[in-house]
Amino acid sequence: xxxxxxxxxxxxxxxxxxxxxxxxxxxxxxxxxxxxxxxxxxxxxxxxxxxxxxxxxxxxxxxxxxxxxxxxxxxxxxxxxxxxxxxxxxxxxxxxxxxxxxxxxxxxxxxxxxxxxxxxxxxxxxxxxxxxxxxxxxxxxxxxxxxxxxxxxxxxxxxxxxxxxxxxxxxxxxxxxxxxxxxxxxxxxxxxxxxxxxxxxxxxxxxxxxxxxxxxxxxxxxxxxxxxxxxxxxxxxxxxxxxxxxxxxxxxxxxxxxxxxxxxxxxxxxxxxxxxxxxxxxxxxxxxxxxxxxxxxxxxxxxxxxxxxxxxxxxxxxxxxxxxxxxxxxxxxxxxxxxxxxxxxxxxxxxx
Numbered sequence: 001x002x003x004x005x006x007x008x009x010x011x012x013x014x015x016x017x018x019x020x021x022x023x024x025x026x027x028x029x030x031x032x033x034x035x036x037x038x039x040x041x042x043x044x045x046x047x048x049x050x051x052x053x054x055x056x057x058x059x060x061x062x063x064x065x066x067x068x069x070x071x072x073x074x075x076x077x078x079x080x081x082x083x084x085x086x087x088x089x090x091x092x093x094x095x096x097x098x099x100x101x102x103x104x105x106x107x108x109x110x111x112x113x114x115x116x117x118x119x120x121x122x123x124x125x126x127x128x129x130x131x132x133x134x135x136x137x138x139x140x141x142x143x144x145x146x147x148x149x150x151x152x153x154x155x156x157x158x159x160x161x162x163x164x165x166x167x168x169x170x171x172x173x174x175x176x177x178x179x180x181x182x183x184x185x186x187x188x189x190x191x192x193x194x195x196x197x198x199x200x201x202x203x204x205x206x207x208x209x210x211x212x213x214x215x216x217x218x219x220x221x222x223x224x225x226x227x228x229x230x231x232x233x234x235x236x237x238x239x240x241x242x243x244x245x246x247x248x249x250x251x252x253x254x255x256x257x258x259x260x261x262x263x264x265x266x267x268x269x270x271x272x273x274x275x276x277x278x279x280x281x282x283x284x285x286x287x288x289x290x291x292x293x294x295x296x297x298x299x300x301x302x303x304x305x306x307x308x309x310x311x312x313x314x315x316x317x318x319x320x321x322x323x324x325x326x327x328x329x330x331x332x333x334x335x336x337x338x339x340x341x342x343x344x345x346x347x348x349x350x351x352x
Contacts, residue, residue, distance in 0.1 A: 017056065019054035019090075020055055020057045020092055020192060021090070021192060022053070022054050022090040023051050023052060023054075023087065024052060024088040024090065025051075025086065025087040026050070026051045026077055026086070026089065027048060027050055027051075027084065027085045027087055028047045028070075028073055028077055028082060028084055029047065030044060030045040030047055031044050032299065043299050045299055047073040047248055047298060048070045048074050048077065049247075050087075050249070051087075051250050053074070056224070057222075058218075058223075059224060059225075060218070060224075060240050061225070061226050061227065061242070062227045062229065062235035062241070062242040062256065063075075063228045063229075063243050063245060064228075064235055064242060064243075064271065065245035068298065069245040071196075071228045072196055074245070075194045075228055077089060078111070078194060078226065079111055080099070080104060080107075084097060091192075092107075092110065105139070108139070109135075109188045109190065110188075110190050111190055111194070112185035112194070113194045113196060114182055114194070115198075116196050116198065118178040121181055122180060123169075124168065124170060126169075128160075128165065128169065129148065129151050129166060131169070131180060131184060132154055132184050132187060133148070133187075135184065135188050136187060141188060151165065151183075151187075152165060154186060158179040158180075158182050158213060160179050160180065160183070175210060178199070178202060178206075179213070186217065189221060191224055192225075192226070193224070194225075194226045195214065195225055195226065195227045196228045197228050197229055198210060199234065200230060207234070211234065214238070215238070232272065232275050233275065236260055241254065241256060244259075244267065246267050246306060247295060247307075248298060249306055250336070251268070251336050252265040252267075252335040254329075254330070254332060254334070255332045258330050258331075259272075259333070262329075262330060264337060264340040265336065265337045266312060266313045266337065269289060269345065269346065270289040273288050289312065293309060296309060302320070303321065313337075313339040313341070315339060319338055323336075324337050
């Protein structure tokens, strides 16, 4: 991405100043091996392939895309739970790509994660007081005798009863368990919290409560979120900017309002066309884009534009031979497409 394009991308909303997180040419390939003893490498999964991304202090960057597109892998690369195959991960001005475990300790305090499954992310053998207090013990930021009072303050902050300090995870509902996860992530007052589909496993009635809690905490503690989700209406509600991923690539980045009104990449348009509209009159006017075929294998991704086998705008041989760069469109909007959606196509698919 050129310097001009990067400067264009940071001119809107909260995307100003120096980024808190910056990914530069990040790739993550998982080897495919054969055999039990020799473990011969026979291929590799292109989970994340040459991603450039910036997250600015105080903003919420939404990341959307189909299952298997690389959203969660990208999040784990930011957290350094996975090592990158190639590229650089920069956090708060420091290149953390090749830092060892001890060197990462100060940065661990400043980045936390809320996981998708509130049932699997909590140790069933520990009380919630022990679970929420664990970050204090690991990083030694609070003396042992003060941990209980700190944990109870956190519980109250996220809407849990402090008197339930000694209860176990199985004694709580799904929404309450996710609040426990939020409290644990907030314990060290991090700068960045990665929310990996934090409400997808919850009832719809509970989702709004958790989303509103996350927004309130962001305003109170000046948090920065990387928010991963499948539900585009949730992303619209939460995000300042949205990045759309397809088969390990970022295909479009734009401020939320711009993306939902003026999508440029055909894949973004297809996602938006799938959003249901409650008004029957508007729903009749809206054109649904049904993509043909299946998502190609990340083991052997297509040449050129990765979306070209399913793209209604594809023109050959350009789309199949030449990979499109992320190019600037409206203020803060970048899209990787040789033949972006025109105004007629946008009006047909956008969600009103």
